[in-house]
Amino acid sequence: MFDLEAIYRAASVQDAIAALVADPEAVVIAGGTDVLIRIREGKLAGCRLVSIHDLPELAGCRLDAAGALHIGPLTCFRDIVDHPLVQRHIPILAQAAAAVGGPQIRAMGTVGGNLCNGATSADTASSLFALNAVLTLTGPQGSRQLPVAEFYLGPGQVALQPGELLTDICIAQADYQGFGGCYLKYAMRNAMDIATLGTAVLARAHGAALMELRVAFGVAGPVPMRCPQCEAALSGTLFRDAERLIAGLVREEIHPRSSWRASREFRLQVAGENAARALRQAFIQAGGEV
């Protein structure tokens, strides 16, 4: 038995928003793989839930007329991994989603929940940072758009206002077309583990030149982050130079902490090493000559 007081099973997005307006302290539950664990741990003891578990309107992926890729926040990790549009246009997100938990968790946990938890370790977050994902937040006053980088306010804190739901994750065509990508998860185990450090790299290539670079990390700071200075310094350089320089540059920009999982120094080491490895794979995927 879970220590919860009530659950409202919303029948639509509007229904869920109305329920959240009526009960601002209610907790939204989607796949449940994080919220139910927090209830089990006593952190949400006695909570009232608004369940959006069964809202097919928020699941699935589609391309719009402008070529932008829309990902329903309720799409579970397993469906992200298997989705032909994701595999074709943003395989880096499939790679990140495949790194979450184990198969049973991936069949239930959702990409939107991964973001809304506000955890820096969320496997899909760093890839969505690198892809410049734009989130749609829908509340009683209507919808607004927010870049994913502005969604994170602090550890466990996101920009959802009372009564708001994450209703769309959008990646513009210009943010995926021509890019190769790679997500590398560093953890103690290959499965069922939280990332010690997550590294997402997107690259565009022309011959031996790295035309554009994007680097994002999870657990390199209190929230997922990009490395804009490193990106600016290495975009438009030769791959072989970028591969040599990227480790030092990202280490100057990130600020990981020591935790029981790993020390700050270890995370700095892994970040540099995995940035270089992910860059190589992303560059090759983008058709670059290494």
Place this chain on the structure above:
Amino acid sequence: MLQIIHLTVNGRAQELAVDIRASLADVLRRQLGLTSVKKGCEVGECGACTVLIDGRAVDSCLYLAVWADGREILTVEGLRAGDGSLHPVQRAFIEKAAVQCGFCTPGIIMSAVEIVGAGRRYTREELRRELSGHLCRCTGYENILDAVQQAVEQTLQQASS
């Protein structure tokens, strides 16, 4: 508080009044007596509570019973054929001695049933990944992998013959 849900469990339609606080594992074990569904960690780490929900392997400890409304649930109790014979996965587990204490077995069998049902070949590495949501504290993993691999191969051979 109770809610009425309608679901199909092991092929039988059920109408149940479930506590809103109950996990699906709670309801399957206590209300329906399906004790093949094991409660190990209850936080989605060990996979002992794995059942198929609409054909997909899911941790029933991290799944609210009220969500099962309208869904189809399969547990080990529902695997036996009409004539009483065991499922190919169950037979393979016996033949490969893939059971030690047996606590993790029902969960792994349900994941394997989904894998076998996919109707394709898996590499050993893929099977490792597909079974990575299960912990076996007897550490009998090699025999378990052998059993799942055998069940996959036999099912494919039967389908093609």
